[in-house]
Amino acid sequence: MTCPLSAPTIPHLLAAAAASFADLPAIEEGAQRLSYRQLDAARRQAARALLALGLEQGERVALWAPNAWEWIVAATALQSVGAVLVPLNTRMKGAEAGLVLRESGASLLFVIGEFLGTDYPALLDHEDLPDLRQRIILRGERDGCLGWETFLTLAEGVPESELAERESALSEDDLCDLLFTSGTTGKPKGVMTAHGQNLRLVRDWSEMVGLREGDRYLIVNPFFHSFGYKAGWLAALMRGCCILPQQVFDVPVLLERIARERVTVLPGPPTLYQSLLAHPQRDAHDLSSLRVAVTGAAAVPVEMVRRMRSELGFQTIVTAYGLTETCGFVTICRPGDDAETVATTSGRAFPGIEVRCADEQGRAVPAGQPGEVQVRGYNLMRGYFNNPEATAEAIDAEGWLHTGDVGVLDERGYLRITDRLKDMFINGGFNVYPAEIEQAILGYPGVAQAAVIGIPDERLGEVAMAFLLPAPGQRIDLDAFLAWCRERMANYKAPRRAMLLDALPLNAAGKVTKDALRKMAQSPA
Template sequence: MSDCLPQFPAIATDPAISTIPDAVAHTARRYGDQVAIEEDGHLMRYGELYESARLAGRALMALGLEPGERVAVWAPNLHEWIVAALGIHMAGGVLVPLNTRYKGGEAADILARSGARVLFGIAGFLGADYPAMLRGHALPALRHQVILRGEREGWLSWQSFMARAEDTPAERLDARMAALTPDSPSDLLYTSGTTGKPKGVISTHGQNLRAFSDWSAIVGLRASDRYLIINPFFHAFGYKAGWLAAVIRGATILPVAQFDADVVLGCIARYRVSFLPGSPTLYLSLLAHPRLGAYDLSSLRVAVTGAASIAPELIRRMRKVLGFDVVLTAYGLTECCGLATVCRLGDALQTIATTSGRPLDGVEIRCVDAQGSDVMAGEQGEVWIRGYNVMRGYFDDEAASREAVDDAGWLHTGDIGKLDAAGNLSITGRLKDMFIVGGFNCYPAEIEHLIGTHPAVAQVAVVGVPDARMGEVGSAFVVLREGETLSGEALLEWCRPRLANYKVPRSVAFMAALPTNAAGKVVKHELRAVQAKAGT
């Protein structure tokens, strides 16, 4: 695996590189002529990316943006997204990415609560007209709206916006960048809001640089890599472990606006993709493609996936069928910059498949019981995180911040997990997803991992549903592999000798596909709704 070692040290070890603009300047000096972004025939080299980002920063200053003010981006993965984001950072602003699946009211809520001064958007995506969806919503703080592609009445075109740079001398931008420190806020990412309104998580330049410089070095991201980024830029996986990591290392960014197996397989072959992180669902979809063998996947080198428990068989197939040399897993959440643990090169297949690896340097992990006491190795408890990566707090929500991070600096994640003797973390569920069968705690991830090893099963999700006798029982939703047949009773019969009786689901529903959000995570509340409707 020696060819997977990084080409130069982790950028966070260089004291001269303490902010994201510093990192962009460093990469532009080192790899100025190398392609930074390639999108549908449009090439932008690192020298050009740096200069374009500077223009965007100067244009934002011309619009009146002050240090620390928020700027939102509501668009799919495009090269303009990256230029705008880096321009925001250079101007001392705080990036607020908006979920591309938001409706008008949801986007307006984030814009209003963040106090965003400028919004970068796109005319439409997946049939949604973003400007139209915002009409009628009160946004008193918003002063300017910029359309990244095309034109729209009341919005500045991208070209007109960039032309505003002429109104700000380059020296003023230099001064603005020089005033940034590692502790300057860089972004405000809003959580998924599964238990209420999304909360805004504040993180800083230094936190993000250190975390994703280390991540890039650990997973072996190289300047020569061609990185297909399917994970949405509004999410930490697509933004921080995506284009920011690529910029730190000097890799080529290949943005994809939405996942489509045919498109992705075609991109891998056409662009000679070598680096392809994603959710387990992404890899399962590629493996299930009926014409997989028609595509040249020989360029694939590294895959990194999230905290979902993965069957060892999937890892084997990713290596054997898709051709990855390296498959690693990692874990994080928005409240810790999106990253806390990662497997290392050389880890055993079982470690990679069943754990999310060990903490980053400078990060501590505990699994605790309801009283906050450490549980024994191998026992399940709530995952607590402490280190440089823990958020600076929730924006304008001191009460929620104090609830999430205690006085000793421990972030209470709400995730359930266990640590093995070597310090590898396995995520087994969420406190809110845990269901109780006759007094026994059940964690869906554990059950999903077992069912996922069945040779006919491509994907599975388990949720708890009400039961008159037991309180709650498990219900499994299953996607079968191409060409396979299986009955629900046959699957349950297969589970019974492999799971404690209370963990065995009481029902099985087969689906063509599991519902997922834009980040590729299964949306379990939709499955509960399906089950509730079926039970009526």
């Protein structure tokens, strides 16, 4: 039997983990308890049910749900039959999800019935989805959709041998997922990555952060994001950890769960740790089980790292940097790095991965000099789905991925991200792309032109602010406009402020100067 650390594909990993970790707990969520053997049996049953539905290798299957045990079963099942996972952000509105479903050509959709008061299947009622032939409700029932239990019974008509044949046809070079990133064009791009490259990265990541068999891993990061998926449940299953899914970031609930469930591993954005440190009831909870923290995606104060060690008891604290286009992994700090290194850098490159900072001519700049962060190695995506032009723009002839981030490498090879060539900003750990918001805003009645920037926000890091140029003779009510945005955009994208302008500031090339907008944003309202 293959060792989990050397499995070539995700279904091979699940089978190897079942053999290696057997009756150890794999997932605990509420009353639901699954051992590694039970998880593998559930995966195989769901995979056979997918075969009963006629799912072919290479088809795309979308998953739209919060962190839950069924998410992992559904994802590993579809990957077991050679299908490609397309995770959907639970904050998306119907139009946003519909666009990704059309762009990916997804033929099946696993979807939660209701979450935080939203009826997810109903969000797609008015979407044209010609490729989508089946919907499966993970929790709840809906007309025209298969319930989870009903779906699983379909496995009875498919022998194990048929699944074994499909699994044996899979190789490390087959695609395992298609994660969509909005980019700066405003149109989502599907990032294609394969089984083998992801598993190699997950093996190295889990070794560097020190995941251990029996660790209790509370996963707050969403499963639809590479942090919660690849550095989350996939890494946990490779190392024999127990996955503790958490659907909502709620500090009192986190404190209670850490104490009650003896959590040892707790990655998350800096906001998570700042919230734990600031909570007035923190000392009432026993947090002594905590050992490993992994963060990134925003500035990290040095003092916060020190307090995480002294007050929260973390032994290992690392920061990391990655992109969807790199399977989520590029650089990472190493255990033992001092607080200043952890707080002010994103670590150094993973083994087998090259990172450089380059000037506008594509030449590497010396240590200590800023340049565009470029990455080369086995972790690079297989390209953007159905978009060879964008792929060629992103990866040059020498194999370097141009990230659009500006950074500095020190003499040790540690990377510090200093700026973004593109205008992307980060809201509560989520990447936000102004061009996507600008494109959506142009659908608002009376708007002739729009520009969006990120402005500082104490709680979320940055939030969107929109600048609007009304069409001639049109009046725009800003409160009504902001409400319209909230109804149509995920909350991390929706502008929190807006300003009307007589003209947008332009440079000599006719492009909006975002620096001028930032100065306007700082002026009194």
